[in-house]
Amino acid sequence: MNPIPHIQIQLVSDPTYLCGVREMVASIARRLGFDDMDCSKISLAIDEALCNVIRHGYNKAFDRPIWVGITPMPPEGESPGGIIIVIEDEAKRVDPGKVVGRKLDDIKPGGLGVHIIREVMDEVRYEPRERVGMRLVMSKRVVREQEPPRLRDHLPGFIRTKDTTPNRV
Amino acid sequence: MMVGGEKSVMADNEGFIQMRDEGGGIVVITPTADVDMSRSPELRTAIQQAMGRNINKLIVNLDEVGYMDSSGLATLVEAMRTAKASNTQLVLTAMHPKVRAIFDIARLDSFFTIIDTVEQAI
Numbered sequence: 001m002n003p004i005p006h007i008q009i010q011l012v013s014d015p016t017y018l019c020g021v022r023e024m025v026a027s028i029a030r031r032l033g034f035d036d037m038d039c040s041k042i043s044l045a046i047d048e049a050l051c052n053v054i055r056h057g058y059n060k061a062f063d064r065p066i067w068v069g070i071t072p073m074p075p076e077g078e079s080p081g082g083i084i085i086v087i088e089d090e091a092k093r094v095d096p097g098k099v100v101g102r103k104l105d106d107i108k109p110g111g112l113g114v115h116i117i118r119e120v121m122d123e124v125r126y127e128p129r130e131r132v133g134m135r136l137v138m139s140k141r142v143v144r145e146q147e148p149p150r151l152r153d154h155l156p157g158f159i160r161t162k163d164t165t166p167n168r169v
Numbered sequence: 170m171m172v173g174g175e176k177s178v179m180a181d182n183e184g185f186i187q188m189r190d191e192g193g194g195i196v197v198i199t200p201t202a203d204v205d206m207s208r209s210p211e212l213r214t215a216i217q218q219a220m221g222r223n224i225n226k227l228i229v230n231l232d233e234v235g236y237m238d239s240s241g242l243a244t245l246v247e248a249m250r251t252a253k254a255s256n257t258q259l260v261l262t263a264m265h266p267k268v269r270a271i272f273d274i275a276r277l278d279s280f281f282t283i284i285d286t287v288e289q290a291i
Binding site: 036047112115116 | 203205206207236238239240242243266267270271274275
């Protein structure tokens with residue numbers, strides 16, 4: 001079951017707006033504890049996913065809807081928290097098993113998007129939406145050394161070890 | 170955008186691409202913003218125009234590019250293929266670490282000649 005997004009935006013499939021989505025995703029990833037390089041890579045993965053929707057799903061039609069949802073991932077056992085990003089569209093459905101990148105040793109322009117997404121994110125899952133279109137679910141956890149202590153205060157299910165609430169006068 | 174016989178600076182209509190003729194068959198192209206799906210066609214056009222001038226060396230200065238996606242990468246791969254076919258040397262310079270990361274992910278870092286500064290590349 002996919003998480004209910006804490007943030008969801010809808011945009012049209014116009015490459016002009018990719019920069020705005022990248023900025024948003026990178027900003028949120030930074031607040032969730034990712035370092036600058038990982039924030040950049042995560043926004044790259046989202047950019048590539050959106051480009052694939054525009055280019056292959058919508059055949060470069062620039063007026064179709066795309067939804068981007070973001071949910072923080074709580075810590076789980078020894079694993080630190082992270083980010084879940086869901087991209088949905090109303091494009092033609094494809095067999096998820098056929099969404100593959102090209103071989104890297106076959107150097108030619110294009111075909112790198114799927115490889116980049118899988119390389120950057122920990123988990124990547126393509127699936128058909130219930131009625132129409134496709135859904136891409138991606139997640140990535142923070143490398144432990146990057147996780148700031150304050151992240152714990154914002155995630156559900158985490159037990160505080162110290163009450164930092166200021167005293168009321 | 171035109172490439173003349175002496176040093177000159179040219180820019181496209183929106184100023185995203187600056188092209189500088191260094192003389193001696195050397196041209197420097199400088200994208201002045203992030204290279205993504207919306208802008209890589211302009212970079213591709215600029216590279217094609219420069220290559221069409223029978224130059225010896227094309228330097229793509231990435232100093233002002235803080236972000237590049239796979240469409241930019243594809244543009245540069247295509248440029249490298251064209252350069253090899255036409256005996257032109259293609260050099261990338263001043264690549265930021267975050268841009269370098271995509272070359273590493275795609276394992277294309279060894280496919281290109283990457284040099285620290287434009288001056289060194291000239």
